[in-house]
Amino acid sequence: MMRWHLCQCLLVDNSKIQFRILKETFNPYKEFELWENFNKSSANSFFIGRVRPFDQYGNDLRKLEIVHYKGMTEKYIERYLMKISRKQDNLSILLLHRIGFIYPDEPIILIAVSANHRGISNKYLQEILEFTKYKVPLWKKEWTFKGSSWVKKNTDLGFEL
Amino acid sequence: MKGEKSNKIKVVLLSSIAQDLGWNEKILTIEDSEMTVFSVWNLINSKLPQDNIIVSINQEITDMKAIINPDDEVAFMPMFTGG
Numbered sequence: 001m002m003r004w005h006l007c008q009c010l011l012v013d014n015s016k017i018q019f020r021i022l023k024e025t026f027n028p029y030k031e032f033e034l035w036e037n038f039n040k041s042s043a044n045s046f047f048i049g050r051v052r053p054f055d056q057y058g059n060d061l062r063k064l065e066i067v068h069y070k071g072m073t074e075k076y077i078e079r080y081l082m083k084i085s086r087k088q089d090n091l092s093i094l095l096l097h098r099i100g101f102i103y104p105d106e107p108i109i110l111i112a113v114s115a116n117h118r119g120i121s122n123k124y125l126q127e128i129l130e131f132t133k134y135k136v137p138l139w140k141k142e143w144t145f146k147g148s149s150w151v152k153k154n155t156d157l158g159f160e161l
Numbered sequence: 162m163k164g165e166k167s168n169k170i171k172v173v174l175l176s177s178i179a180q181d182l183g184w185n186e187k188i189l190t191i192e193d194s195e196m197t198v199f200s201v202w203n204l205i206n207s208k209l210p211q212d213n214i215i216v217s218i219n220q221e222i223t224d225m226k227a228i229i230n231p232d233d234e235v236a237f238m239p240m241f242t243g244g
Contacts, residue, residue, distance in 0.1 A: 049244065067175065067176055068243075069173070069175055069220070069236065069238065071220055072217065072220035072236075075220060097243065108244075109244060129244060130244070131244075132243050132244035133241070133242070133243060133244030134241060134244075135241065136241055136243050136244075137175070137215075137238060137241060137243075138241055138242065138243025138244070139175065139176035139177070139238075139239065139241065139242050139243070140242045140243065141176075150176060150177040150180070150239070150242075151242040152242075153240070153242065154242055154244065
């Protein structure tokens with residue numbers, strides 16, 4: 001299987017940041033395993049977001065398309081991850097995000113955070129995920145068997161905070 | 162030419178805005194030295210409302226009142242829906 005290599009590994013104080021925008025699908029477990037070999041700590045949080053099999057109107061989904069603003073998307077992710085790394089020592093972060101055409105059940109996003117305590121790794125995992133939904137130049141278009149439509153807004157968190 | 166003053170800007174449209182207006186990128190000539198993002202929006206668009214539009218200059222988010230300089234890259238994009 002062809003695999004890509006992480007292009008960025010930024011060191012901010014005592015923290016490590018790795019992220020990449022991917023045009024091809026990936027195996028999140030393999031990526032996590034590889035990353036964790038060098039970044040494991042006492043608390044390791046892990047999130048995989050996958051394509052739903054239906055669109056925002058409930059129709060069967062054929063594929064999802066994600067577009068980005070090349071340059072700006074990478075800059076906003078990098079700046080944000082560096083900011084949280086400066087707030088929190090001994091944090092390791094991996095963020096992979098797909099663009100292009102993605103099919104139902106395929107992974108869209110992988111986030112992994114390791115820290116010294118579970119509260120810290122879970123907190124930043126959630127924060128990074130919400131950041132990618134609301135603060136990064138990325139847009140989703142849903143393709144069904146009848147046509148396509150841009151996603152109007154993000155799905156709810158799934159529970160009340 | 163080196164030393165010659167440019168009066169060009171690059172306009173970038175993304176996502177549904179690019180689809181609705183039918184193009185992704187254009188080079189425009191600016192005549193007005195006090196041109197704002199809003200005036201570029203009015204120049205390129207006659208049908209879309211400006212509600213919920215995110216704008217950037219040189220890939221930094223700004224607002225419709227910001228002044229544009231020659232060689233700037235101005236972008237118009239809808240609300241983000243990634244993650």
